[in-house]
Amino acid sequence: MENFENEQFKEYWQKTEVIREYQQILYTFGDMRLPYVFVAEHHSYSDRTVVRRGVLYIEKPSILLPSHHYGPEFKEGFEHFKNLPQDAAFIMRSMGLPYSAINNKQSAHEELEYGRLQAVIDKLNNKLTQHDDTGTGLIKGVLNGADISLMRYSIGLMIKSAPENLKQFFDHMRRQRGEPIRLDEKIADEDIERLFG
Numbered sequence: 001m002e003n004f005e006n007e008q009f010k011e012y013w014q015k016t017e018v019i020r021e022y023q024q025i026l027y028t029f030g031d032m033r034l035p036y037v038f039v040a041e042h043h044s045y046s047d048r049t050v051v052r053r054g055v056l057y058i059e060k061p062s063i064l065l066p067s068h069h070y071g072p073e074f075k076e077g078f079e080h081f082k083n084l085p086q087d088a089a090f091i092m093r094s095m096g097l098p099y100s101a102i103n104n105k106q107s108a109h110e111e112l113e114y115g116r117l118q119a120v121i122d123k124l125n126n127k128l129t130q131h132d133d134t135g136t137g138l139i140k141g142v143l144n145g146a147d148i149s150l151m152r153y154s155i156g157l158m159i160k161s162a163p164e165n166l167k168q169f170f171d172h173m174r175r176q177r178g179e180p181i182r183l184d185e186k187i188a189d190e191d192i193e194r195l196f197g
Contacts, residue, residue, distance in 0.1 A: 011146025
């Protein structure tokens, strides 16, 4: 049974497609509230699409990591996290992502849109573009694996944000110590090793 769950997890992960993502980096020193729209093909009818709207709540990252835990902790709204394959869990820990608690809350009732999946995606994407909405994610996946798709979306944002988060963290530490920050200064490998070593 465990193998089946692993395979299913991988299938949902691979079938996830981020159509549109949050355009900024995640806050280094504050909590985030990221709205999303998740879309998936209906189980029984190919001319209907299921749409779920919700919000991901991401606590501010803890850059200085406790030695016993690495990476994000998926909490409420991520029932399949316990089925994360061991190799994926190992890779996540070895990436040295900051610790952050992530919760998923569906903010509206599930909607049924008439139309094929791609047509509904195009319509939603156009609407977000027209409203100049750079904060709402649009994620395509498999209905039974919606939380897995949202895990993939969250991790992608954390990876994208990590270099700038680290830079801001070091800048903050140096300002607190009264050390000057040069314009050409870069984060050294030793700095990263000291944090995540």
